[in-house]
Amino acid sequence: MAFRLKVIVKMFVSETSSLPGDADNLHRRRAMVMSLRPCVVGSFRNLEITLMFRTRRQKEASMPRLTPITERSQVSPEGVAEFDLVIGSRGRINAPQSMIMYSPKIGSLSTALNDQLRSNMSKHDYEIASLVAASEFHIPFVWSAHSVLALDVGVSPEVIEAIRSGGDLSACSGREQVIIEVGRQLVTDRALSDETFASARAELGEQLLIETLMTIGYYIMMGMVLNGCAMEQANVGVATELRGR
Numbered sequence: 612m613a614f615r616l617k618v619i620v621k622m623f624v625s626e627t628s629s630l631p632g633d634a635d636n637l638h639r640r641r642a643m644v645m646s647l648r649p650c651v652v653g654s655f656r657n658l659e660i661t662l663m664f665r666t667r668r669q670k671e672a673s674m675p676r677l678t679p680i681t682e683r684s685q686v687s688p689e690g691v692a693e694f695d696l697v698i699g700s701r702g703r704i705n706a707p708q709s710m711i712m713y714s715p716k717i718g719s720l721s722t723a724l725n726d727q728l729r730s731n732m733s734k735h736d737y738e739i740a741s742l743v744a745a746s747e748f749h750i751p752f753v754w755s756a757h758s759v760l761a762l763d764v765g766v767s768p769e770v771i772e773a774i775r776s777g778g779d780l781s782a783c784s785g786r787e788q789v790i791i792e793v794g795r796q797l798v799t800d801r802a803l804s805d806e807t808f809a810s811a812r813a814e815l816g817e818q819l820l821i822e823t824l825m826t827i828g829y830y831i832m833m834g835m836v837l838n839g840c841a842m843e844q845a846n847v848g849v850a851t852e853l854r855g856r
Contacts, residue, residue: 675840679709690715697722706752707833710840721832728826732819734764739787740826742766742774743794746853750834754853755844777854789814794827 680686681704686694693715697708700722704712711718729737738761745753758771769782777795780788789811796803803811811820836842 675710675842677710677713677840679706680704680712681709686712686715693719700726706842707836710836710842721829724825725829728822728829731822732826735766736786736790736815736819736823737826738764738766739770739774739790740794740823741830742771743791744798744827744830744834746774746777747794747798748831748834749853750830750837751844751853752837752842753830753833775853786814790823793823797824797827798831 678685683691683694683698690712694704694712696719697704697712701708708718708722711721732740738757741753741757742761744750745757754775758775761771762768766787767782770787773780773782774791780791783791789807792807793803793811796807811823815823
């Protein structure tokens with residue numbers, strides 16, 4: 612079932628990602644979602660995973676509170692070198708970086724930190740950490756982007772839903788449970804119990820434990836910027852909306 616959902620998500624992203632945001636294509640996207648929904652939702656009796664999309668909505672669209680910096684010409688001469696470092700790493704300026712580039716040095720340093728965390732961690736562990744940060748700190752933009760990336764690296768839909776709902780973790784592996792519980796405790800309680808720390812240390816080792824904490828913290832930092840600047844969600848995501856706070 613997970614493989615089937617993954618294929619459906621990839622097909623949906625491929626079919627819709629290049630469509631302009633005009634009215635005709637908006638109707639087409641809606642029709643595609645409605646045609647896929649029974650297949651996806653009906654496949655998981657107790658799982659409320661649905662496909663959703665974000666597009667340029669004529670009446671609902673909102674701009675972030677600051678003008679996104681995505682072009683070299685928008686940066687002061689002192690910040691051009693930092694802008695070029697980010698472009699060299701990512702090939703473009705993404706949504707969080709378009710806000711952080713108001714402080715170009717911080718933009719390049721935060722990108723370098725993220726690049727190193729991605730390099731050190733497995734893609735699976737990294738996406739679990741990013742999702743638990745997005746869910747627990749309530750960062751819709753990060754959730755809508757990384758729920759798709761998580762599927763692509765093999766995180767199951769059941770695990771994604773467990774993270775989103777804040778509920779039972781029986782569908783998760785022991786390693787996934789450790790990472791999720793670390794994120795939940797730190798965001799909710801602002802502390803980590805001795806028992807959870809010991810479990811994480813035993814499962815991950817000391818270096819990866821610190822890198823997991825840093826990844827969760829990195830996305831909370833991004834959430835401060837994204838939520839504070841009212842950045843819209845990414846265009847395509849999977850799963851229902853984040854639970855209310």
